[in-house]
Amino acid sequence: MKEETQLIAAGRPHSRPAHPVNHPVERASTFLFPTYDDFLEGAKSITYGRLGTRNHRALEEAVNILEGGFETRLAPSGLAAVNMAIIAFCEAGDHLLVTDSVYDPVRKFCDRFLNRFGVTTTYYDPQMGEEISTLMTPRTKAIVAESPGSLTFEIQDLPALAKAARAGGAKLIVDNTYGAGHFLKPLSLGAHVSIQAGTKYLAGHSDCLIGTISSADEATAKAVFSALLQLGSNVSADDAYLALRGVRTLAVRMARHQETGLKLAKWLAKRPEVDTVLHPALKTCPGHAIWKRDFTGASGLFSVILKPVPLPALKAYFNALKLFGIGFSWGGFESLCVHARPEMSRTAEPWQEEGPTIRFHAGLEDADDLISDLDRAFAAMNAAKG
Numbered sequence: 001m002k003e004e005t006q007l008i009a010a011g012r013p014h015s016r017p018a019h020p021v022n023h024p025v026e027r028a029s030t031f032l033f034p035t036y037d038d039f040l041e042g043a044k045s046i047t048y049g050r051l052g053t054r055n056h057r058a059l060e061e062a063v064n065i066l067e068g069g070f071e072t073r074l075a076p077s078g079l080a081a082v083n084m085a086i087i088a089f090c091e092a093g094d095h096l097l098v099t100d101s102v103y104d105p106v107r108k109f110c111d112r113f114l115n116r117f118g119v120t121t122t123y124y125d126p127q128m129g130e131e132i133s134t135l136m137t138p139r140t141k142a143i144v145a146e147s148p149g150s151l152t153f154e155i156q157d158l159p160a161l162a163k164a165a166r167a168g169g170a171k172l173i174v175d176n177t178y179g180a181g182h183f184l185k186p187l188s189l190g191a192h193v194s195i196q197a198g199t200k201y202l203a204g205h206s207d208c209l210i211g212t213i214s215s216a217d218e219a220t221a222k223a224v225f226s227a228l229l230q231l232g233s234n235v236s237a238d239d240a241y242l243a244l245r246g247v248r249t250l251a252v253r254m255a256r257h258q259e260t261g262l263k264l265a266k267w268l269a270k271r272p273e274v275d276t277v278l279h280p281a282l283k284t285c286p287g288h289a290i291w292k293r294d295f296t297g298a299s300g301l302f303s304v305i306l307k308p309v310p311l312p313a314l315k316a317y318f319n320a321l322k323l324f325g326i327g328f329s330w331g332g333f334e335s336l337c338v339h340a341r342p343e344m345s346r347t348a349e350p351w352q353e354e355g356p357t358i359r360f361h362a363g364l365e366d367a368d369d370l371i372s373d374l375d376r377a378f379a380a381m382n383a384a385k386g
């Protein structure tokens, strides 16, 4: 069966004589076993709310198909998924290599939390390939990649990073939120762990926070599960239900996000106000050739670097938008636009663009309506420039 068919069938109930299409939400801390034998049998899958209900198992099954993993586990948010995956593999005195383009709260976790426990971090240029091995030490336990970076869109050479990680006895952990498991399969490129902020494309409707952690092999999966257990990680059954509902329509939504995102990006590339478009499917994006090699498509997320513009004119631009919401997230059905500030966090490769970086998420609205919205915003910006 094709993956898209498997994602419709995965984790569905099969009880007699009839059953709903979807598992009802099981809000439970406690499960009761009628007999001791049932207790022994149940302990293999469902035992206690924090360890997951049928809603959790069903979502894990579907995401595991999507990522091509040995096992998938859930975390309460995308950030928790990345951070718990990191914790699974390091101890005091260890070292991490983290991409300079990483989602900024992960950077803060490394610098402000892990360093208190004696774990040090080096940030690397996201365009580094196998030469990353020159930054590895005998204590390097993980390379943390994000491809593409969710503000600056550098595509990373995952097979090269995987080779270096494996040669140095480290794990390659990849934030795969952009590709959503649909357009990129990091585990098939050699990564040990692929995480997603399921909050974005998997859930797809901007109404829940959830993370997924997919492991390539049994040993990796055991370490991840142990970290989740020790940290008392919990995901609500409601959120697991919502995320699985999103997964059922992922393929059709991703196709539309891709189509609209590309149309907007190409239109923006022709605007006189725009300096550069950072969209993985366009040649102007760093790592475009790697995107062509490793990805099967592009999602709806991309950035543009505007030519320098005074702040009041930038404000006029944002305030004129009617369809694009001003908001930090992405992956939902609605279009979003935000002033990204990569210059505030980069350390390995300082971000030195003169104009502002604006990140767009192309939602499911009609592309021409979205273009009219952007056109109106540029008119307001130019009027404010005087």
Ligand SMILES: Cc1ncc(COP(=O)(O)O)c(C=O)c1O
Pocket: 077, 078, 079, 080, 103, 146, 150, 175, 177, 178, 197, 198, 199, 209, 210, 211, 328, 329, 330
């Ligand atoms: C690339 C990336 N990874 C992880 C996260 C964190 O996800 P969550 O908000 O579910 O913690 C985000 C959130 O914006 C993100 O953009």
